[in-house]
Amino acid sequence: MSIESFDNIYLDLSKEHGKCRFAENGLGWKPAGGGDAFTLDSSTINAAHWSRAARGFELKIFQRNSAITQLDGFQQEDLDRLTKIFSNWYGLRIDVKEHSLRGWNWGKAEFNKGELTFSVQNRPAFEIPYSEISNTNLAGRNEIAVEFAVSDGGKTNGHSGSKNKGKKASAGQDQMVEMRFYIPGTTTRKEAEGGDADDKEGDGADLEERNAVTVFYETLMEKAEIGETAGDTVATFLDVLHLTPRGRFDIDMYDSSFRLRGKTYDYKIQYEHIKKFMVLPKPDELHCMICIGLDPPLRQGQTRYPFLVMQFKNDEEVTLDLNLTEEELNGKYKDKLQGHYEQPLHQVVTYIFKGLGNKKVSTPAKDFTTHRQQYGIKCSIKASEGFLYCLEKAFMFVPKPATYISYEQTQSVTFSRVSGAVSALSTFDITVHLKNGAGSSQFSNINREDLKALEEFFRIKGLRVKNEIDEDANMLAAAMREQAMDDSEEEVVGPKADRGSADEDEESVDEDFRAESDSDVAEEFDSEHESDGSGSDESDVDNQVDDDEMDEDEDEPMGEAERPKKKKKTG
Structure with missing residues (x-):
């Protein structure tokens, strides 16, 4: 069997080159350093494009299931050999695509079978495979954000649940995480998908004039299979309040994943990405929170949310019948789920997450409660x-x-x-x-x-x-004691010491002290009054007081002015 080989070829933007071989029954690629080989049967090849790429020239192969395989690293002279291979063995013609190099940031977005193409003057400026798109949302009145699956050490973001999501993004050290398009005006669904707007055979809904950004959003959601799930929903919870990220989302529970549907954001998360599941009663005793830890985290633009926090009312009850057959309940979900629930809403959500995702539920430790007996x-x-x-x-x-x-x-x-x-x-x-x-x-x-x-x-x-x-607290108490000691004049520390005359009667001490120390002041005060011609009556009364009256008055208050009494004059 004839085989054509090409060396130094990179598969899907891989970091390592390898050898690519073409045969009549298909093609294969194997990395030069060893590892898993990639094969593609000739019956699955639908079309092929040739264009200039990062490492030389690229051969892009479109499969019948809308998947795209990129082989980069060819030389210009390899085109003739590949043209003969595809013509003779696969019965296909290789289309040569010339990219636009004008650098314009405005053009036309076209939805092809396997990728979104942005064209400038009828030449593609860049293409985005649907397999690399993880989510899209309306970011403004005429603006739409397209988020790409992010890979971290071989683990993909995987909001859509596809194993191929983010595979090509993991090839480089730098990864694009989001792109935004400004889409003004109105259009029809058929025009957005590249059809003829004058075709009258199309559905009336496809020909209806609508906002172009809304049509773009709905078409991309469908083409990239964002939010699409396999099988029917097992249970649905409407309008659930989320504290992180903030908003209200409908929760659709599926067999292997659950979906959050909001007014702006729409996510699908695999149960295998749930690393922690916690039920936390709120101290107000009116609400209960469910906290879900995710790895990789949920992403909204440049913001990552490693935890989802939902809040439920404790007294909000729900009656729910699961969309499962008796065989599934008695077989796959035996002892995990019940067919009918009639309990508080947060308990039903917990039971279903535990049954479908097979996750352990964590609750606050019983060894600790606050002073109000709360967790x-x-x-x-x-x-x-x-x-x-x-x-x-x-x-x-x-x-x-x-x-x-x-x-x-x-x-x-x-x-x-x-x-x-x-x-x-x-x-x-x-x-x-x-x-x-x-x-x-x-x-x-x-x-x-x-x-x-x-x-x-x-x-x-x-x-x-x-x-x-x-x-x-100990240092503060010591400082306060020292402060109290400094401020108190009567506190006794240790045995009482001999203080001499200070230990005498408090009353007599004060009177003796005033009699001795204030006598001169009093005389000067009286003399001043005499010199002014005032207070003479008070002096005459004082001169007539005998010794007995003096002895009696020593124990009485000093009078209205509280002045010390003047010494009695002796002849």
Whole structure:
């Protein structure tokens, strides 16, 4: 059998080159360094394009199932050989495509069978395979955002659930994550797909004039199979409030995935991407939160959401019959799901996620409750208020920013008080330090009454705790005692010392002191009055007082003016 070989060929933008071989029954590619080979049967080849590409020239092969295979690294002279191969063995003609190099950012978007083509002056400027598109949403009145599947170490974003999503994006170090199109005016569905608007055989809905951006959005959703699922929905929950990301979404539960449908965003998430599932009762005792940890995280534009946080009312009940047959309930989902539910909504959602996704449900640890006998601790991360939960194996802060810290990653926990804060005596902070210098997270404004319960819980979990609040309190108490000692003139420290005349009767001490120290002042005061011609009557009365009256008056108050009495004159 005849074989044509080409060296240094890259498959689907791969990082490593390999050898490509063509035969009458198909083609194959194998990496030069060894690894899995790729083969393609000739019966699946539908068309082929030749164009200039990154590593030379590219042969793009379109399959009958709309998949696209790209072979890059050919030389200009290889075109003649490939033309004969496709003509003689596959009965196909290779179309030569010249790309537009004008650099214009306006043109026409065309939906082909396997890719979206953006053309400038009837020449393609770039093409986007549908297999690389993970999501699309209306970003404005006439603007649409197209998100690409992001790969991380071989793991794809996978919102659409296809294994091929993001395969080509993983080839390079830099990855495009989003592209936006501005689409003004009106159009019809047939025009958007490249059909003739004058064709009267088309459906009336296809010929209806609508906003061009809306038609583009709906067509891309269909072509790229965004949100499409295999099989019927098992259950649907409408208008569920999400705290992270903020909004209301309808939840469609399928056999291997679930879909979030909102007014702007539409996502499909595989159950295998769920890494954590937590049910967290809210301290207000009116609501319950369900927190779902995702890897890879959900993405809206440049924002990533590693956690979904839903909120339900505790008293909201639902009656639901699952869309499953008796054979499925008794076979695949035996002891996992029931055919009929009539319970609070958050419990039904939990049961179905647990049954379909086979996920373990985490709840707050029973060893800890707040001083109000609740599981959630009201606190904040920087300016964002929320609730901190102590689970069996980790801390969890919700709703935003949702933060998960396992006890295994925790190096130590520090209790501290914010200096200078008005509420410093009634609240405190917790700083969780991570191992290997990975950083720390601080939870602020926690009620002081929860301090002892937290210390006891951390002791049970074997966490290292440093309490800076008690150290500050001891230092403050010592400082207050010293201050009180300095301010008190009567406090006696130790045995009473001999203070001489200071230990005499308090009343007599004051009178003797005034009689001795104030006598001169009084005489000068009286003399001043005499010199002014005033107070003579008061002086005459004083001169007539005998010794007995003086003895009686010593124990009486000093009079209205509280002046010391003048000494009696002696002859």
